[in-house]
Amino acid sequence: MKFNVRSNSVAVLGFHDGNAGQIETWFEEVTGYHIACFVHEADRPLEIDAVAENKKRVSQRTEFPAHGAFKGRPFIVAQNWIEQLLELKIRKVLLLTPDNKTRFKQLESCRRHGLELVSAIHPTVNILPEAIITQGVWINAGCIIGYKVEIAAGVLINTGSQVDHHNVLKSCCQVDPGVVTAGNVTLHERCQLHTGCTIINRIEIGRDTIIGAGAVVIKNIPPDCTAVGVPARVIKHHTKTSCDLD
Structure with a gap:
């Protein structure tokens, strides 16, 4: 598929219809950017049977990449995606890769190669005064982003989540739909809060930690673990990976 590259072109990393796909429906109108292509970091072409995948779902409308395209845009599958973007003169990137550790590595790669990161913030998001949101x-x-929140x-942050005052969300953490965090919560690098969990005031969630859906967190949760339940308790400790850089 032919590339249409403009001065305001952006490459979107990720192809899942629930994030990259739905963003395609409003991103250009809201931001003024142009989506030039979607990107998946891999060393071999994707083989997705869209019919079979949709049979696994009640909704039959999930879209998948096919024939080198996704949502009517070129679809790059490559390990050397940065080199390909630079060759195409695309220097802006929107990071939507779902896996937090992969996205963290991609973020570092973008910075090393001087690519510009852009944001996708839906127009219905309510951002309170003095919040700091990094590109x-x-x-x-x-979503509601509270007073003096800091987001790296x-x-x-997915649909309908509430991030209250003085929260600090560190690099590549992920907040699923309907999460509520009270004031002064810290989410460390690459942690994940699953759907509908609640974090009370002044809690820290350690890096690479996973909080299960519907959990209620009333005490600090250490790094590299999974915590579930009401109240949340640690049920699993993870093996550390090369992402543990700090």
Whole structure:
């Protein structure tokens, strides 16, 4: 598929219809950017049977890449995606890769190669005064970002989540739909809060930690673990990876 590259062109990393796909429906109108292509970092072409995948779902409308395209845009599958973007003169990137550790590595690669990170913030998001939002984030429809919240690059916040005052969201953490965090919560690098969990005031969630859906967190949760339940308790400790850089 032919590339249409403009001065305001952006490459979107990720192809899942629930984030990259739905953003395609409003991103250009809201931001003034142009989506030139979608990108998946891999060393071999994707083989997705869209019919079979949709049979696994009640909704039959999920879109998948096919024939080198996704949502009517070129679809790059390559390990050397940065080199390909630079050759195409695309220097702006929106990071939507769902896996937090992969997205963290991609973020670092973008910075090393001088690519510009852009954000996708839905127009229905309510951002209170003095919040600091670094370029390179996704905040989906209906979210509330509280007073003096700090959000680092690579953060993904999904539909209807509430991030209260003085929260600090560090690089590449992810907040699923309907999450509520009270004031002064810290989410460390690459942690993930699953759907509908609640974090009370002055809690820290450690880097690379996963909080299960519907959990209620009333005490600090250490790094590299999974915590579930009401109240949340640690049920699993993870093996550390090369992403543990700090």
